[in-house]
Amino acid sequence: DTAVSQTPKYLVTQMGNDKSIKCEQNLGHDTMYWYKQDSKKFLKIMFSYNNKELIINETVPNRFSPKSPDKAHLNLHINSLELGDSAVYFCASSQLRGGRFYEQYFGPGTRLTVT
Amino acid sequence: DAKTTQPTSMDCAEGRAANLPCNHSTISGNEYVYWYRQIHSQGPQYIIHGLKNNETNEMASLIITEDRKSSTLILPHATLRDTAVYYCIAGKTGNEKLTFGTGTRLTIIP
Numbered sequence: 001d002t003a004v005s006q007t008p009k010y011l012v013t014q015m016g017n018d019k020s021i022k023c024e025q026n027l028g029h030d031t032m033y034w035y036k037q038d039s040k041k042f043l044k045i046m047f048s049y050n051n052k053e054l055i056i057n058e059t060v061p062n063r064f065s066p067k068s069p070d071k072a073h074l075n076l077h078i079n080s081l082e083l084g085d086s087a088v089y090f091c092a093s094s095q096l097r098g099g100r101f102y103e104q105y106f107g108p109g110t111r112l113t114v115t
Numbered sequence: 116d117a118k119t120t121q122p123t124s125m126d127c128a129e130g131r132a133a134n135l136p137c138n139h140s141t142i143s144g145n146e147y148v149y150w151y152r153q154i155h156s157q158g159p160q161y162i163i164h165g166l167k168n169n170e171t172n173e174m175a176s177l178i179i180t181e182d183r184k185s186s187t188l189i190l191p192h193a194t195l196r197d198t199a200v201y202y203c204i205a206g207k208t209g210n211e212k213l214t215f216g217t218g219t220r221l222t223i224i225p
Binding site for chain 2: 004041042043044045048056058092102104105106107108109
């Protein structure tokens with residue numbers, strides 16, 4: 001059973017389009033994240049949701065809008081795609097225990113290519 | 116979060132122990148040391164974390180110096196599947212936000 005899953009695995013689209021990436025975790029965690037890994041392999045956090053509430057928003061263009069319909073899902077919608085949005089996007093989840101977060105579990109990634 | 120410094124790359128012979136160093140000289144008292152790895156084209160994988168004491172789990176051991184300014188991740192019997200980029204991260208106890216650096220590219224040689 002996949003703990004953190006993402007769809008689609010690959011996404012090729014043209015500039016200006018709007019697209020969504022979906023993430024689901026079956027670990028029962030209450031916190032989910034989106035990370036972006038660019039062509040130079042730098043991995044940076046974009047957003048974090050705890051119990052469907054946004055807790056981290058890292059200077060990401062407002063073309064990116066995360067949506068958490070429930071604790072198990074965190075989707076990423078991107079409007080007006082640009083060439084620079086091409087990257088691998090990773091979803092992750094973790095659980096708050098004793099007031100602290102520990103390990104994060106990552107999904108397999110979605111490779112987005114904007115042409 | 117404290118900055119960490121790791122060697123860019125390392126090689127290790129298959130079956131030997133792989134020792135990956137990490138410097139975190141500005142780490143504060145409430146910051147943990149976390150290790151993750153990323154095998155080619157996959158999502159990062161949690162390995163281990165620690166605060167002050169040495170830690171061991173089924174994947175690895177983490178040795179933290181007494182002054183907490185550096186640590187070493189030990190993979191006791193490296194296999195080819197351990198070839199990956201290993202990230203050392205120093206973060207607050209809450210650590211909602213992981214700040215990944217460039218990591219160490221570990222290559223296990225047959």
